[in-house]
Amino acid sequence: MRRPLASLVALLAASSVLAACTAGPTEIEPSDTGSGSGSTADQGAVVAPDQAAVYQQEAVWSSCGRLQCATLQMPVDWSDPNGDTFDLELNRRPALDQDARIGSLLINPGGPGASGKDLTEAVATMAGEDLVRTFDIVGFDPRGTGDSTPLACGDTDEIDAYYLTDLFLDSEAALEEARRTTADFAERCRELSGPLVENVDTASAARDMDVIRTVLGDSELYYLGYSYGTQLGATYAELFPENVGRMVLDGAVDISLPSEEMAIGQAEGFEGALMNFIDWCHTQDSCPLDSDREAARQQVQDIALTARDEGYPTPDGETVNGNVMVYGMVVTMYDEASWIYLQAGLDEVLARGTADIFWQLASFYLDKDTNGEEYLSNSMWAFTAISCLDGAVAEPTTLDSLAELRGDLEEASPTFGWWFASSLGCDGWPWQAKETVTELVAADDAAPILVIGTTDDPATPYAWAEALSEQLAGSTLLTYEGDGHTAYGRSNQCIIDAVDGYLVGGEMPVSGLRC
Numbered sequence: 001m002r003r004p005l006a007s008l009v010a011l012l013a014a015s016s017v018l019a020a021c022t023a024g025p026t027e028i029e030p031s032d033t034g035s036g037s038g039s040t041a042d043q044g045a046v047v048a049p050d051q052a053a054v055y056q057q058e059a060v061w062s063s064c065g066r067l068q069c070a071t072l073q074m075p076v077d078w079s080d081p082n083g084d085t086f087d088l089e090l091n092r093r094p095a096l097d098q099d100a101r102i103g104s105l106l107i108n109p110g111g112p113g114a115s116g117k118d119l120t121e122a123v124a125t126m127a128g129e130d131l132v133r134t135f136d137i138v139g140f141d142p143r144g145t146g147d148s149t150p151l152a153c154g155d156t157d158e159i160d161a162y163y164l165t166d167l168f169l170d171s172e173a174a175l176e177e178a179r180r181t182t183a184d185f186a187e188r189c190r191e192l193s194g195p196l197v198e199n200v201d202t203a204s205a206a207r208d209m210d211v212i213r214t215v216l217g218d219s220e221l222y223y224l225g226y227s228y229g230t231q232l233g234a235t236y237a238e239l240f241p242e243n244v245g246r247m248v249l250d251g252a253v254d255i256s257l258p259s260e261e262m263a264i265g266q267a268e269g270f271e272g273a274l275m276n277f278i279d280w281c282h283t284q285d286s287c288p289l290d291s292d293r294e295a296a297r298q299q300v301q302d303i304a305l306t307a308r309d310e311g312y313p314t315p316d317g318e319t320v321n322g323n324v325m326v327y328g329m330v331v332t333m334y335d336e337a338s339w340i341y342l343q344a345g346l347d348e349v350l351a352r353g354t355a356d357i358f359w360q361l362a363s364f365y366l367d368k369d370t371n372g373e374e375y376l377s378n379s380m381w382a383f384t385a386i387s388c389l390d391g392a393v394a395e396p397t398t399l400d401s402l403a404e405l406r407g408d409l410e411e412a413s414p415t416f417g418w419w420f421a422s423s424l425g426c427d428g429w430p431w432q433a434k435e436t437v438t439e440l441v442a443a444d445d446a447a448p449i450l451v452i453g454t455t456d457d458p459a460t461p462y463a464w465a466e467a468l469s470e471q472l473a474g475s476t477l478l479t480y481e482g483d484g485h486t487a488y489g490r491s492n493q494c495i496i497d498a499v500d501g502y503l504v505g506g507e508m509p510v511s512g513l514r515c
Contacts, residue, residue: 069090084195100133131500169399253464257467272458288343478515
C-alpha cells in the first residue's frame with residue numbers, strides 16, 4: 001500500500017532479513033555490461049514464450065547462510081522471449097526430510113514490490129511442521145525488486161519528494177502539475193533502470209514463475225501467495241492452468257476491481273480497523289483517547305488533518321506531515337499485535353504535541369532506516385511501477401471526477417478518506433502492461449485453489465476473498481475470523497492445519513470452514 005488510488009495492496013512485512021546471497025552462474029550467461037542484462041541464444045528469433053531459451057537453463061545453488069541461493073536469467077520483455085535478460089534472484093530452504101520431499105513451494109509476500117527472499121526463513125518458522133518437513137520453501141525477488149536487477153528511480157531526496165509531499169488537488173493546475181510530476185518520476189525511473197521499468201507487470205512476473213517451476217524440476221507449481229501475491233497466483237492460474245498444482249491465495253485481491261473501487265474498499269477497511277483498535281484501546285488502562293467511541297475517532301482524524309495542514313515536530317527536528325502521519329498510523333493496523341504502537345503514538349501526540357513515534361512507524365512502513373534517512377529497499381517505487389503497468393488510467397482525472405471519488409472515499413472512511421483522495425495515483429504514468437489479466441477464464445481448468453480471507457482485514461477486505469473465490473471455479477474459501485492482514489502464520493492452529501492438510505496431504509478444507 002504505497003500511493004492512494006493505485007492498487008493499494010499492502011506489503012506483508014517479513015520477520016527476518018536474510019544475509020546477502022551469492023550464486024554460481026547459470027547456463028544462460030549475462031553479458032559483461034555489468035547491468036545484469038544479456039542476450040539469450042538465437043536472439044531476435046520469433047519464438048513462443050514457452051519455447052524461450054530461459055526454460056533450458058539450470059540453477060546452480062550455493063550456500064548463503066542457512067539457505068541456498070541461485071541466480072536465473074529472465075527475458076526483460078516477454079514479447080521478445082529470447083531477447084535481453086536480467087538477473088532474477090531466488091533462495092530456498094530445503095525440506096527437512098528429503099525422503100518425504102513432495103517438491104518446491106514457491107512463495108510471494110505481496111506488495112507488489114516486496115522481496116520473496118526475505119520471507120523464506122519466516123515461512124519456515126511460522127509454517128506447520130508437516131510443510132517444512134516435506135517442501136523446499138523457495139523465495140524469489142520478482143522482476144525489478146530486491147536483489148533481482150532492481151529498479152532505480154532516484155536518490156532519497158527525489159523519492160521523498162515524490163512519495164511524502166502532501167498534495168492539495170484543488171485546481172486544474174494542481175491536477176496537471178501532479179500528472180506531470182508522475183510522468184517526470186517515471187522518466188527518471190526509465191533513465192536509471194532502462195526498459196525493465198516498462199516490463200515489471202504482473203503477467204511478466206507470472207511467466208517468470210513458470211520458468212522457475214521448470215528449472216526447479218517441478219511438473220506442477222505449488223504456491224503460497226499473500227496479498228498482492230494472490231493476484232500474481234491468480235494470474236499464473238489464468239496463463240498456465242495446466243501447470244497449477246496446489247495453490248494457496250491468502251489475503252485475496254479481487255483482480256476484477258478498478259483501482260477506484262479498490263481504494264474505496266481499503267478506505268472502508270482501514271476505518272473499520274481503526275474502530276476495532278479504539279474498542280481495544282478502551283479496554284486498556286492507559287488508553288489516551290476519549291472514552292466516547294465517536295469522539296475518539298474524531299481525535300484520530302484531527303491528528304491526521306493537523307499533520308497535513310500544520311505538521312508535527314519530532315525531537316530530531318523532522319516534520320511529520322499528513323502523508324507520513326497516515327503511513328505511521330496504518331502500518332499498525334496490519335496486525336492487532338501492533339496496536340500498542342498506535343496507542344503509544346497517539347499518547348505522544350496528545351500529551352506532548354510531538355510525533356516521533358509516528359515518524360519511526362512511517363519509516364518502518366516505507367522501509368527506511370530508523371532515522372528515516374535512507375531507503376533500505378526499492379519496494380516503494382517497484383510498487384508504483386508494477387501497479388501502474390497493471391492498472392493504467394483510462395481517463396485523466398478531472399476536478400469533478402476527483403470530487404465524486406473523494407465523496408465516496410470520505411463516506412467509506414471519515415478518518416482516512418481525504419488521504420486516499422490526495423493523489424492522482426497512476427494518472428500520468430506513461431506505460432501500460434503489454435499483457436494483463438483482469439478476468440479468469442482459462443483458470444477454470446486449473447486444479448482446485450484454496451483462497452483465504454480474514455474477516456477484518458483492512459488491506460484486502462474479506463469481500464475480495466469472496467469475489468476471487470467465486471471467480472476461480474472449483475476453489476474453496478477458508479475464513480479466518482479476526483483482525484489484521486492475511487491469516488496463515490499469524491492467526492491460529494485451525495488455519496495452519498487446514499492449509500498444511502491441503503498443501504501436504506492434498507486434502508481441501510471443507511467448504512465454508514471458519515477458523
